[in-house]
Amino acid sequence: MSTVAERSAARKRAQLEQKALDWADDRLGSSKWLRSAMDKIFPDHWSFMVGEIAMYCFVILLATGIYLALFYNASSTVVVYHGPYKPLDGQSMTEAFASVINISFSVRAGLVMRQAHHWAAVIFMAAITFHMGRIFFTGAFRRPREINWIIGITLLLVAMLEGFSGYSLPDDLLSGSGLRVVFSIVQSIPFVGPWLAFNLWGGAFPGSGVFFERLFLIHEFLFPALLAGLLGGHLAILWHQKHTDFAGPGKTEHNIVGSRLWPQYAIKSQALLMFVAAVIFGLGGLVQINPIWVFGPFEAARSSAGTQPDWYVGWLDGALRLWPHWEFRSFGHEIANPFFPGILLPGLVFTVIYAWPWIDKRLYADYEEHNLLDRPRDKPLRTALGVAALVFFIDLTLASATDVIGNGLQISFERLIEILQYGSFIGPIVGGLVAYRACILLQGGNVHPIQRPVGGTIVRDERGAYHTLGASHGENGHEGEGHDVDGHTGNGHTGNGHGDETTLERGPAGG
Amino acid sequence: MAETKFPRVFTGAHGPEDGAGETTPWPDDVPPDQDDTWYPLRDDPWRARRMEYVIAAFWAITALCGLGLIVVYCTGGEAQYEGWLLLGAFATLGTGLLLWARYLLPGHDIAASRGHHVSDPEERAAIVESLSRGTDSLMSRRGFLVKKVLVPVGGIFGVAAIFPLASLGNRPGRALYHTKWYSGARLVTEDGQALHVDDIMVDGILTVFPEGYINDSASAAVVLNVGGALVQARHGQADFEVVSGANGIVAFSKICTHAGCAVSLFNVFSMQLICPCHQSTFNILQDCEPVFGPASRPLPQLPLLVRPDGYLIAATDFVEPVGPGFWNRSGD
Numbered sequence: 028m029s030t031v032a033e034r035s036a037a038r039k040r041a042q043l044e045q046k047a048l049d050w051a052d053d054r055l056g057s058s059k060w061l062r063s064a065m066d067k068i069f070p071d072h073w074s075f076m077v078g079e080i081a082m083y084c085f086v087i088l089l090a091t092g093i094y095l096a097l098f099y100n101a102s103s104t105v106v107v108y109h110g111p112y113k114p115l116d117g118q119s120m121t122e123a124f125a126s127v128i129n130i131s132f133s134v135r136a137g138l139v140m141r142q143a144h145h146w147a148a149v150i151f152m153a154a155i156t157f158h159m160g161r162i163f164f165t166g167a168f169r170r171p172r173e174i175n176w177i178i179g180i181t182l183l184l185v186a187m188l189e190g191f192s193g194y195s196l197p198d199d200l201l202s203g204s205g206l207r208v209v210f211s212i213v214q215s216i217p218f219v220g221p222w223l224a225f226n227l228w229g230g231a232f233p234g235s236g237v238f239f240e241r242l243f244l245i246h247e248f249l250f251p252a253l254l255a256g257l258l259g260g261h262l263a264i265l266w267h268q269k270h271t272d273f274a275g276p277g278k279t280e281h282n283i284v285g286s287r288l289w290p291q292y293a294i295k296s297q298a299l300l301m302f303v304a305a306v307i308f309g310l311g312g313l314v315q316i317n318p319i320w321v322f323g324p325f326e327a328a329r330s331s332a333g334t335q336p337d338w339y340v341g342w343l344d345g346a347l348r349l350w351p352h353w354e355f356r357s358f359g360h361e362i363a364n365p366f367f368p369g370i371l372l373p374g375l376v377f378t379v380i381y382a383w384p385w386i387d388k389r390l391y392a393d394y395e396e397h398n399l400l401d402r403p404r405d406k407p408l409r410t411a412l413g414v415a416a417l418v419f420f421i422d423l424t425l426a427s428a429t430d431v432i433g434n435g436l437q438i439s440f441e442r443l444i445e446i447l448q449y450g451s452f453i454g455p456i457v458g459g460l461v462a463y464r465a466c467i468l469l470q471g472g473n474v475h476p477i478q479r480p481v482g483g484t485i486v487r488d489e490r491g492a493y494h495t496l497g498a499s500h501g502e503n504g505h506e507g508e509g510h511d512v513d514g515h516t517g518n519g520h521t522g523n524g525h526g527d528e529t530t531l532e533r534g535p536a537g538g
Numbered sequence: 539m540a541e542t543k544f545p546r547v548f549t550g551a552h553g554p555e556d557g558a559g560e561t562t563p564w565p566d567d568v569p570p571d572q573d574d575t576w577y578p579l580r581d582d583p584w585r586a587r588r589m590e591y592v593i594a595a596f597w598a599i600t601a602l603c604g605l606g607l608i609v610v611y612c613t614g615g616e617a618q619y620e621g622w623l624l625l626g627a628f629a630t631l632g633t634g635l636l637l638w639a640r641y642l643l644p645g646h647d648i649a650a651s652r653g654h655h656v657s658d659p660e661e662r663a664a665i666v667e668s669l670s671r672g673t674d675s676l677m678s679r680r681g682f683l684v685k686k687v688l689v690p691v692g693g694i695f696g697v698a699a700i701f702p703l704a705s706l707g708n709r710p711g712r713a714l715y716h717t718k719w720y721s722g723a724r725l726v727t728e729d730g731q732a733l734h735v736d737d738i739m740v741d742g743i744l745t746v747f748p749e750g751y752i753n754d755s756a757s758a759a760v761v762l763n764v765g766g767a768l769v770q771a772r773h774g775q776a777d778f779e780v781v782s783g784a785n786g787i788v789a790f791s792k793i794c795t796h797a798g799c800a801v802s803l804f805n806v807f808s809m810q811l812i813c814p815c816h817q818s819t820f821n822i823l824q825d826c827e828p829v830f831g832p833a834s835r836p837l838p839q840l841p842l843l844v845r846p847d848g849y850l851i852a853a854t855d856f857v858e859p860v861g862p863g864f865w866n867r868s869g870d
Contacts, residue, residue, distance in 0.1 A: 221866075283649070312618060364797075
């Protein structure tokens with residue numbers, strides 16, 4: 028098939044490659060590791076890509092962020108704007124706000140970069156959340172992957188703070204209101220609150236001249252460095268432990284089925300990076316996000332209706348709206364209202380999330396190692412609790428937009444808030460029960476959505492019900508085993524199902 | 539499988555039964571009977587060549603989009619064009635890569651042992667030995683250095699390291715208890731206009747600051763003319779309102795007692811002030827008591843007076859801290 032010329036070119040290339048790798052090996056002893064890296068096997072499933080999408084969002088955030096940092100001016104010195112955006116001409120504003128206006132209107136390609144950066148942050152958080160959901164519902168956090176769960180949740184937390192700090196940098200009316208609320212939340216912490224808030228802001232709100240310099244340092248150095256470090260650890264551990272996989276034909280707890288990293292998987296992954304970039308930069312150029320020139324510069328004595336934070340902070344803003352008007356006052360001290368929804372609630376939520384791998388172990392009395400994933404239906408209780416948490420989260424997020432939704436639905440925001448207050452209790456219960464029931468029903472159906480169709484004869488009985496008879500056992504070399512692999516027996520408990528081995532009967536062209 | 543305290547994972551389809559797991563557990567050991575050099579168009583050179591052209595065509599579009607981006611930049615930049623071109627460039631680049639990987643690159647699924655992800659028991663024992671070599675000589679023989687000296691010394695030095703953090707900001711002191719309002723301060727608008735008692739229409743509302751402190755955020759107040767309507771004042775605050783002819787003028791802090799946003803929405807029909815951030819609603823005619831939402835305290839009222847020349851002035855500062863609560867708010 029290949030010509031003589033091609034073969035001699037290949038020989039030459041191999042010689043060159045040998046030379047280059049030898050050079051590296053002479054100095055680093057790298058051949059063994061590199062070989063194992065290139066031969067590393069990754070299982071493939073669409074849901075495994077979501078974490079990758081988050082990683083590529085981070086790459087794009089770094090690239091666009093570095094560009095924006097070249098133009099941003101973290102200064103609260105007040106200047107009068109004169110520039111191409113006429114509606115703001117002659118208005119006084121901080122240099123921070125003016126510099127973001129300049130990025131948007133005076134720096135060529137600046138607007139695309141800025142909007143792409145914001146879109147990337149929004150998608151980054153969505154991908155992280157989705158990835159976390161995938162890990163949760165399939166039990167991928169179980170031993171030996173508890174450390175990576177902890178690192179992952181910390182990544183979520185830091186990414187959230189990183190997003191909020193970036194959202195606050197332009198010093199526009201919207202983000203300024205957000206900062207005001209955060210100042211009040213910090214101030215509400217018992218005993219140290221006022222002291223802490225004054226130290227962070229460099230004085231009373233809106234803070235001294237150092238505040239935006241601090242925020243900028245946090246946003247463009249501290250948190251990104253933390254994210255990069257945590258992400259490195261996350262990937263290193265994944266690399267060492269190898270990826271989990273769904274149960275399926277030929278898959279056991281002790282083997283790994285997938286394609287090698289080099290070359291196909293690596294090139295596919297690069298294609299994914301390109302698609303992520305296409306979506307983010309497409310949105311960045313075509314769909315407006317955070318038009319700060321519409322909001323105007325921040326003035327503490329102003330605020331406007333329709334103030335919504337970015338979606339991933341919405342649940343906290345919603346919690347502030349739904350929390351009843353309680354404050355605790357006694358002995359000359361008080362615990363102010365924002366403490367409960369602003370500090371206590373997220374504190375509890377993240378404590379439970381961090382502790383989940385250990386809660387789950389006790390719930391299922393399962394301290395075993397797992398490389399094969401659960402089907403969500405096989406763990407109805409976990410799935411129901413996860414769905415309940417999601418409904419709670421969605422309820423709070425909706426609450427952060429009560430004024431907008433109320434306008435749209437033509438109901439008063441008072442009524443809507445009451446509905447969502449009740450909803451935050453009833454919604455999770457209903458959602459959990461529905462999910463539990465759905466799990467049980469799906470178990471009865473016993474159709475594995477991630478397995479290929481099972482061969483067999485379908486017969487209809489006299490009452491009209493359908494039954495599958497005599498599932499074929501892959502007699503043509505096709506993976507079509509009809510039985511469950513590795514203890515997924517639908518009783519909600521994975522016991523010692525090891526050793527149920529199905530041999531992989533796939534030749535090179537048998538797929 | 540026998541339960542051990544640290545179950546090691548090396549059995550499986552290609553585990554110790556065939557020796558692969560034991561001898562080379564790491565890196566991934568691909569058994570020799572599996573071939574993954576196959577790819578969909580391997581045995582069909584014509585279709586493979588056609589696929590090459592398809593990929594090349596996609597990447598040609600990438601290049602065209604790149605040229606377009608250069609042209610758009612040089613002609614002044616335009617976000618909409620840049621968006622389409624970036625979308626096109628990245629999408630075609632990605633599509634080309636995906637087609638290449640999918641049809642022309644080997645990457646057939648293979649199975650391998652997961653290998654060990656834990657160390658051998660001997661290594662686990664050995665590391666304890668290494669660790670205790672150090673801890674023995676540190677703790678058993680020189681235990682007092684650690685327990686009695688290093689811990690307190692480290693504690694003191696550690697406390698010393700905390701002090702520089704106090705430089706980050708002023709201590710709150712009395713800052714949260716007072717605003718810039720002072721006895722005799724004229725009420726001025728954002729533009730520096732001092733307010734006369736007749737300047738506000740009945741049912742009118744204005745944002746005001748103490749004269750000389752325009753835009754001091756904590757001092758922001760709203761001043762309203764409620765006309766002849768009766769404002770139920772809190773105990774001892776009945777004289778905070780200025781009544782002059784048909785005007786009844788009251789002023790309240792504009793900083794929400796919930797989370798500190800500006801209470802900037804005014805419903806004239808229900809005589810309510812509403813905070814746009816979290817919808818705390820205050821009834822003006824009831825001394826700005828919160829009637830809905832998360833706020834739990836009324837907006838503090840500013841005691842007003844009229845100067846002989848008709849200008850509105852503050853009698854004193856607010857008589858209580860404005861804005862959201864904090865730990866020792868009521869401690870004076």
